[in-house]
Amino acid sequence: MGFWxxxxxxxxxxxxxxxxxxxxxxxxxxxxxxxxxxxMPVYDELLGSPIRHVLARHEQSAAHMxxxxxxxxxxxxxxMATSGxxxxxxxxxxxxxxxxxxxxxAITGQVATRLIGTDAFQEIDTVGIFNPITKYQFQPxxxxxxxxxxxAAFYLTATGRTSPVLIxxxxxxxxxxxxxxxxxxxxxxxxxxxYEPDPLHVAKAADxxxxxxxxxxxxxxxxxxxxxxxxxxAVAELLNIPVATTLMGKGCIPENHPLSLGxxxxxxTYHANKLIMESDLVICVGARFSDRSTMNLSExxxxxxIIHFDADPSEIGKNLKPHHYVVGNIRKxxxxxxxxxxxxxxxxxNTAWRGRWMELKSEYExxxxxxxxxxxxxxxxxxxxxxxxxxxxxxxxxxxHQMWAELHYRxxxxxxxxxxxxxxxxxxxFPAAIxxxxxxxxxxxxDIAGDGSFLMTSDSLATSVQENLPVIVCVFNNSCLxxxxxxxxxxxxxxxxxxxxxxxxxxxNLAKSYGAEGVRVNGMLDFERALREALKSxxxxxxxxxISPEENVLPFVATGSSLNEMIVR
Amino acid sequence: xxxxxxxxxxILVEDKPGVLFRILNHFRRLNLNIDAVTxxxxxxxxxxxxxxxxxxANSEECSMVQRMLNKSIDVVNVxxxxxxxxxxxxxxxxxxxMDQNTGFERLIKNYGARVVSIRGDTAVVExxxxxxxxxxxxxxxxxxxxxxxxxxGLAVLPFEEKVKEFAENIL
Ligand SMILES: Cc1ncc(C[n+]2csc(CCOP(=O)(O)OP(=O)(O)O)c2C)c(N)n1
Ligand SMILES: [Mg+2]
Numbered sequence: 040m041g042f043w044x045x046x047x048x049x050x051x052x053x054x055x056x057x058x059x060x061x062x063x064x065x066x067x068x069x070x071x072x073x074x075x076x077x078x079m080p081v082y083d084e085l086l087g088s089p090i091r092h093v094l095a096r097h098e099q100s101a102a103h104m105x106x107x108x109x110x111x112x113x114x115x116x117x118x119m120a121t122s123g124x125x126x127x128x129x130x131x132x133x134x135x136x137x138x139x140x141x142x143x144x145a146i147t148g149q150v151a152t153r154l155i156g157t158d159a160f161q162e163i164d165t166v167g168i169f170n171p172i173t174k175y176q177f178q179p180x181x182x183x184x185x186x187x188x189x190x191a192a193f194y195l196t197a198t199g200r201t202s203p204v205l206i207x208x209x210x211x212x213x214x215x216x217x218x219x220x221x222x223x224x225x226x227x228x229x230x231x232x233x234y235e236p237d238p239l240h241v242a243k244a245a246d247x248x249x250x251x252x253x254x255x256x257x258x259x260x261x262x263x264x265x266x267x268x269x270x271x272x273a274v275a276e277l278l279n280i281p282v283a284t285t286l287m288g289k290g291c292i293p294e295n296h297p298l299s300l301g302x303x304x305x306x307x308t309y310h311a312n313k314l315i316m317e318s319d320l321v322i323c324v325g326a327r328f329s330d331r332s333t334m335n336l337s338e339x340x341x342x343x344x345i346i347h348f349d350a351d352p353s354e355i356g357k358n359l360k361p362h363h364y365v366v367g368n369i370r371k372x373x374x375x376x377x378x379x380x381x382x383x384x385x386x387x388x389n390t391a392w393r394g395r396w397m398e399l400k401s402e403y404e405x406x407x408x409x410x411x412x413x414x415x416x417x418x419x420x421x422x423x424x425x426x427x428x429x430x431x432x433x434x435x436x437x438x439x440h441q442m443w444a445e446l447h448y449r450x451x452x453x454x455x456x457x458x459x460x461x462x463x464x465x466x467x468x469f470p471a472a473i474x475x476x477x478x479x480x481x482x483x484x485x486d487i488a489g490d491g492s493f494l495m496t497s498d499s500l501a502t503s504v505q506e507n508l509p510v511i512v513c514v515f516n517n518s519c520l521x522x523x524x525x526x527x528x529x530x531x532x533x534x535x536x537x538x539x540x541x542x543x544x545x546x547x548n549l550a551k552s553y554g555a556e557g558v559r560v561n562g563m564l565d566f567e568r569a570l571r572e573a574l575k576s577x578x579x580x581x582x583x584x585x586i587s588p589e590e591n592v593l594p595f596v597a598t599g600s601s602l603n604e605m606i607v608r
Numbered sequence: 609x610x611x612x613x614x615x616x617x618x619i620l621v622e623d624k625p626g627v628l629f630r631i632l633n634h635f636r637r638l639n640l641n642i643d644a645v646t647x648x649x650x651x652x653x654x655x656x657x658x659x660x661x662x663x664x665a666n667s668e669e670c671s672m673v674q675r676m677l678n679k680s681i682d683v684v685n686v687x688x689x690x691x692x693x694x695x696x697x698x699x700x701x702x703x704x705x706m707d708q709n710t711g712f713e714r715l716i717k718n719y720g721a722r723v724v725s726i727r728g729d730t731a732v733v734e735x736x737x738x739x740x741x742x743x744x745x746x747x748x749x750x751x752x753x754x755x756x757x758x759x760x761g762l763a764v765l766p767f768e769e770k771v772k773e774f775a776e777n778i779l
Contacts (some may be wrong), residue, residue, distance in 0.1 A: 170630060171637070175681045195681065228656070229622060229684045353675040 045221040054182035055080035055213040058146070058206075059088045061189035064221060067117050069477055070146075071095055071104040075121025077161060078148030080213035093477060093506050096498040098125050100470035102132020103496070106141050107474030110457045111432055113266065115142040115196045116474060122148045123161030126207075127168065131464060134172040136203045138461025139287060140264065142196040143203040144189075145173070151211040152180060165207045174202035178209070182217040191225045198232035200351040201264060234352060236367030238375055244322065244346050244365055245379040251320035251344070253392045254280045257303070260287030260460070261325015261350055261369050263453045268292065270373035271324060277380055281396045283311040285332045287460045288325070290450035300400060304332040305596050306442040309403040309605060312596065314396050316603040324348040325369050328358040329461070338601035348372050407447070408593035408607045414563050416440065416515055416586055420447040422563065423485065423513065426570055430455060431483040432475045434468040436492030438522040440515040442592040444487045466495030472510040473503050483574055485511040491520045491540055493581075500553035503579040511573045512581045514546055517588040525591050529606075550581035559583040612664040614643070614691050616764045619677060620684040623649060623657040627682045631659060634676040640665055644698075644761025656684060662762040687766070694766040699736045700759040702749055706731055709753035719745050730755060 045060065052060065058081055062070070069091040074082040085092050095101035098120040105116025116136075120129045126147040136143045149155065150162040166176045175195050177188040185208070192204040248254055262271050268291045275282045275298045282292045283300040292299045301308035303315050315321060321343060326332065328347075333339040340359050347354070347361035348369060355364045365372050407417045420443050427433070433448060434457040435441040441458060450456040457475060459467040468486040476484045486493075493514050503510060515521075520538040527535050550557030555578050560566040566584065573580035594605035621627050628647060635642055644662040665673070670688055677686045706712045707729045716723065721735040735745055742759060 166626065167629070170633060176626075200679075227681060230681050351679070353679045356671070357675060 046223075049218045049220050051216050051218050052182065053080065053084075053214055053216045054179065054185045054208060055084045057182055057185040057219050058189060058208065058213070059084045059090065061186045061221060062090060062117065063088065065189065065193045066114070069093060069108065070117040070119050071101040071108075071474065072119030072146075073098055073101060073121070073125060075125050075148065075161070077122035077150055077210050078119065078125070078146075078208070078213070080210065081119070081146070081148065081208070091477075093473075093508075094502060095470070096501050097496065098128035099130075099132045099466065100496045100499045100502070102129050102143070102145065103135065103464075103467050103470035104474030104477070104499075104502075105143050105145075106132065106136045106467075107434065107457055107471030108478045109136070109141050109143055109474075110471070111454050111475045112478045113142075113264070113454070115144050115193060117144050117146065119146045120148070121161065122150055122165065123163045126163060126165040130168065130172065131462075133169065133203050133205075135459050135462045135464040135467055137172045139459065140201050140260065141203065142201040144192050144196055144206060145169070145203055146206045146208065148213070149178065149207045149209040152209045153211070155209065166205065169205040169207075172203070173205045176205040176207065178207040179212055180209070182212055182215050183219045185212070186219050186221045187225060190222050191227060194225055194232070195227070195230065199230070234350070234367045236365050236372040236375055240363070240365045241372055241375040242379050243363055244348070245376055245383060247320060247344060247346060247363060248278070248322060248380070249383060252390075253318045253395075254278070254320040254322065255300075255315050255318040256280055256282040257315070257321050257323040257326060258282055258284045258288040258291035259324060259326020260285065262288055262291040265325065265350065265369040266453075267325075267370040267373050268453045270370065270377055272296070272298075274373060274377050274380065277377065278384065279393060281314060281400070283307075283315055285326045285329070285460075286445055286458065289445065289458075290453045290456045293451045294449035295451060300396070302445055303602060305334060305598075306445055306592055306594070307596075307602070308446060309406060309408070309594050309607070310396070310399040312594070312602040312605060313399055316601065317395070318343055320344045320346070322346045322348065323361075324373065325350065327354050330358075331460075333359070333602070334596045335599060335601040409591050414566075416443045416590060417447045418563070419513070419515075419566060419584060420444055420487065422566065423487070423570065424449050426567065426574070427483060427485065431485065432457065432472070432479065433485050433487060434458065434472040434475065435487045436468040436489050437463045437465045438489040438492055438520065439517070439525060439590070439592045440487050440489045440521075442522070443515075446592070448487070465489075465492035467492075469493060469496050469510075469512055470499045470502075472512075473499055473506075473508050476503075476508040476510050477506075480508070483511065485513060488512050488514045489521060490514055490516045490518065490543060490546075493546070494540075494543065497549065500550060500555050500579060500581075504554045509577055509579045511570070512579065513570075514581060514583050515586055516546065516583055517586050517590065518543070519588045521588065521590070522592075524588065528591070529595070529597070546581050546583040550579070554578065556580040557583065559585070561585070610667045612666050614662065614664050615670055616689040616691060616694065616762060617661045617663075617674070617677070618687040618689060618764070619659040619661065620650075620686075621657055621659055622682045622684070623655050624682075627657075628659065630680060630682055631677065634673055634680070635661070635663070637676075638669055638673055640669060640673065646761050646763065660761075660763065662764075689764050689766045691764070694764040696738050697736055697763050698739050698742045698760055699734065700742050700746065700757055702733045702735070702746070702757040703755040704731055704733055704749055705729055705753040705755060707753075709749065712753070715748060721745065
């Protein structure tokens with residue numbers, strides 16, 4: 040239902056009705072949420088609308104679901120909660136999306152305007168709380184302000200550096216009726232949605248690139264967000280230069296592509312970390328040089344030129360001072376770069392650098408450092424890749440299993456690998472998988488989980504069963520908070536503190552108690568059989584995979600070390 | 609890290625509730641201590657306000673906070689003004705008991721202050737000047753008859769050609 044419906048008339052609607060109509064105008068098909076007193080008028084209006092409501096079991100999960108939906112579609116996800124505890128429960132989910140620049144509109148109920156500031160029941164300063172974790176916050180004070188707030192929220196969340204936006208809607212504003220106009224667009228004086236790349240800046244980047252002896256392309260999440268992966272790959276192929284990624288950029292080049300090095304960083308691949316430190320030029324596209332990616336920053340910038348392409352001008356020079364930069368829409372920037380390069384160059388021949396990276400890559404690409412035995416996490420993750428179709432979506436929780444996924448799960452298409460890179464939120468993967476499944480019910484969705492993380496949002500099993508959104512959860516069950524345990528082994532003399540998950544539930548029975556499937560596997564054949572069944576199952580399947588609590592994720596760059604100083608055993 | 613310097617940020621913002629909170633929250637996040645902040649509507653500019661923030665910060669902190677401000681949706685533009693490059697003025701109103709200040713007349717004259725109101729033996733005096741002048745004036749009346757005072761914080765007007773735009777400031 041489009042905008043045309045309210046184009047030439049100004050209907051008299053309640054704020055709640057206005058909200059729902061405005062959401063429909065924005066093309067919203069699904070909202071994830073939990074109702075409560077302060078948002079009941081909106082829930083009542085939802086009933087009559089074609090918008091699907093997916094009932095979460097915790098608002099944090101509702102936000103992760105909206106996040107997963109947004110990451111796979113590129114369209115804003117919508118999460119909804121009541122005032123007070125509903126809003127505060129949303130915080131972690133919204134912050135997770137904020138740190139990974141995911142478009143999302145969070146809608147919260149609020150107490151009636153006359154009660155705001157009185158510490159009324161379930162009143163909390165939602166706008167104040169969400170200010171640091173959203174791009175903007177709206178609190179319409181009249182029903183007639185609702186359509187503009189929604190239009191502006193969707194505009195802000197989905198343009199420029201995408202990011203969550205909050206709409207906090209007081210209950211009286213939801214209930215009162217007023218004449219309202221549904222605007223076609225909004226004007227926000229302080230906001231520039233997009234910067235046009237300066238062709239001269241791009242040309243200089245091209246010159247620097249062509250003059251380099253040992254160039255590496257570094258693709259970040261921004262390449263995926265701006266749907267520019269094909270262009271990045273085209274640039275790499277034209278010049279025959281290797282492409283490394285950040286964790287968020289994983290998938291911007293198919294990871295089985297001969298030019299793909301995989302991710303750099305604390306748990307980057309051996310050859311990506313080595314090569315980037317041997318390069319004389321890094322063209323970083325749509326990444327923010329986070330500490331987890333660059334590790335020791337002065338080593339990272341020593342002896343090499345850095346060129347930074349970013350959509351967000353405030354990223355330039357934030358973490359490091361580049362030798363040259365291009366601000367602007369990444370797709371447009373890369374298109375210009377490609378055109379300039381095509382004019383200036385013929386396809387590159389073999390060089391010493393090409394020889395070097397091919398050698399390192401072929402030597403280490405299949406290396407599984409530290410893993411001894413057939414049924415180890417890296418091998419299980421490679422098996423998962425082998426068994427999933429290329430467009431299957433994989434999410435992760437946070438911990439060792441996530442880093443194994445970073446290292447060993449080869450992403451073949453953009454928007455098929457969802458992980459909480461910026462905030463590192465345990466409990467993200469499972470609800471995000473459900474959100475992804477909502478968007479693409481026809482593709483298999485699998486969460487690579489840790490036992491600790493899964494327990495944080497396992498109540499979403501209820502949602503997945505009730506809403507008929509079957510996903511697969513592979514619990515890498517080491518009976519501990521493995522990542523923390525690994526650090527305690529590495530940096531605290533093996534003194535384990537607070538990491539053993541002693542009395543945890545039996546995941547098989549846990550799944551079954553929700554009406555989902557559960558299966559425990561021992562050995563690779565067993566796992567293959569279980570995954571094959573799970574792929575056919577009509578309900579969510581939890582595959583419990585007991586693994587050793589002592590396994591380390593390797594290679595590993597310790598904080599403060601340079602990327603090429605990797606611990607490999 | 610460079611040394612702290614007294615700087616002023618002139619921030620043009622949308623004039624509506626919540627804006628000052630969002631702006632100042634950035635300074636709070638960076639643990640910057642603000643010396644003075646003023647907000648004023650601008651003649652001829654509808655729907656916008658000017659916020660002037662005076663603080664001591666090093667150049668890394670300045671570029672960080674400018675970065676955040678530029679990103680803020682409410683902010684139309686930000687100018688960093690180095691105080692050495694601008695005209696600076698502050699205004700103070702001081703209530704002074706004249707009988708306890710034997711040199712009252714001379715004081716007023718020395719500073720070029722103006723008596724704006726007198727009630728009984730108490731006068732309210734107004735003085736405009738550079739912050740150093742205001743400080744020195746306050747020091748001279750502190751122990752001799754000062755009852756209360758109110759100062760505005762800094763207003764600055766840079767010579768336009770000396771203002772650096774955001775991009776130049778950070779790179
Ligand atoms: C919400 C949250 N709390 C705490 C942490 C700190 N943390 C990082 S990894 C980790 C352990 C994760 O355990 P598990 O999910 O079992 O994964 P494993 O490392 O064992 O594979 C913890 C506690 C976090 N990232 N997120
Ligand atoms: Mg674990």
